[in-house]
Amino acid sequence: ETGVTQTPRHLVMGMTNKKSLKCEQHLGHNAMYWYKQSAKKPLELMFVYSLEERVENNSVPSRFSPECPNSSHLFLHLHTLQPEDSALYLCASSQDDKHGRAGELFFGEGSRLTVL
Amino acid sequence: GQNIDQPTEMTATEGAIVQINCTYQTSGFNGLFWYQQHAGEAPTFLSYNVLDGLEEKGRFSSFLSRSKGYSYLLLKELQMKDSASYLCAVRDGGFQKLVFGTGTRLLVSP
Numbered sequence: 137e138t139g140v141t142q143t144p145r146h147l148v149m150g151m152t153n154k155k156s157l158k159c160e161q162h163l164g165h166n167a168m169y170w171y172k173q174s175a176k177k178p179l180e181l182m183f184v185y186s187l188e189e190r191v192e193n194n195s196v197p198s199r200f201s202p203e204c205p206n207s208s209h210l211f212l213h214l215h216t217l218q219p220e221d222s223a224l225y226l227c228a229s230s231q232d233d234k235h236g237r238a239g240e241l242f243f244g245e246g247s248r249l250t251v252l
Numbered sequence: 253g254q255n256i257d258q259p260t261e262m263t264a265t266e267g268a269i270v271q272i273n274c275t276y277q278t279s280g281f282n283g284l285f286w287y288q289q290h291a292g293e294a295p296t297f298l299s300y301n302v303l304d305g306l307e308e309k310g311r312f313s314s315f316l317s318r319s320k321g322y323s324y325l326l327l328k329e330l331q332m333k334d335s336a337s338y339l340c341a342v343r344d345g346g347f348q349k350l351v352f353g354t355g356t357r358l359l360v361s362p
Binding site: 140184191226237241242 | 256260282285287293294295296297300339341343348349350351352353354355
C-alpha cells in the first residue's frame with residue numbers, strides 16, 4: 137500500500153469511447169503526476185500538477201486530458217484513443233519544495249489500458 | 253536533450269552480488285533515484301543520490317559520479333524476491349522533475 141490509489145485497474149475501450157482514469161493520494165503531497173509505461177520504453181511523463189500549476193509534456197496528444205480538482209485527486213480523461221495508446225498508466229505523487237523541485241515519487245498500482 | 257541508459261536485462265544467481273549501471277546525459281542534474289518494480293506492481297523507491305559517493309541501505313547500495321554522469325545500484329546477497337525491474341531516474345536540473353531510463357530487468361535464479 138503506497139498511499140496512492142488508482143481506478144480502474146484494468147480498462148478495455150474502443151476507439152470511439154470516452155473514459156476516465158482516477159487517482160487519489162492519501163499522503164498530503166502537493167504534486168501529482170501521470171506517467172505512461174509501455175513495453176521496452178522508459179516511463180514517459182505526461183502531465184504534472186505541482187504547487188497548483190499544471191506542467192505538461194508537449195508531445196502528449198490532445199486525446200488525453202488531465203484534470204486536478206484538488207491536491208488529492210487527479211483524473212485522466214480519454215477520448216478517441218488509438219490502439220498504440222494501450223499501456224500501463226501510472227499515477228504518482230510527491231512533496232515538492234517551494235521551487236517546484238520534485239521529491240521522492242510514490243506510485244499507484246497503475247491502470248492497464250487496452251484500446252481495441 | 254535527455255538520455256538515460258541502462259542494460260535491458262541481467263541474470264544472477266541467489267546469494268551473489270550484482271551491479272546495475274546507469275549513465276545519463278541531461279540538460280541539468282539535481283539528483284538521481286533508483287526504483288524497484290515487480291511485475292504488475294507499482295515502482296517503489298530504493299535510493300537517492302545527489303552528491304558523489306556511495307549510499308548504503310541494507311543489502312542495497314547506490315553510487316553516483318556526477319562528473320562521469322554515472323550511477324550504479326549494487327545488490328548483495330541476492331534473493332529470489334529481488335527478481336524485478338530496476339529503474340534509474342534523474343531529476344532534471346531545469347524541469348526539476350524525474351526522467352526515467354528504460355529499466356533493467358533482473359532475473360535471479362536458484
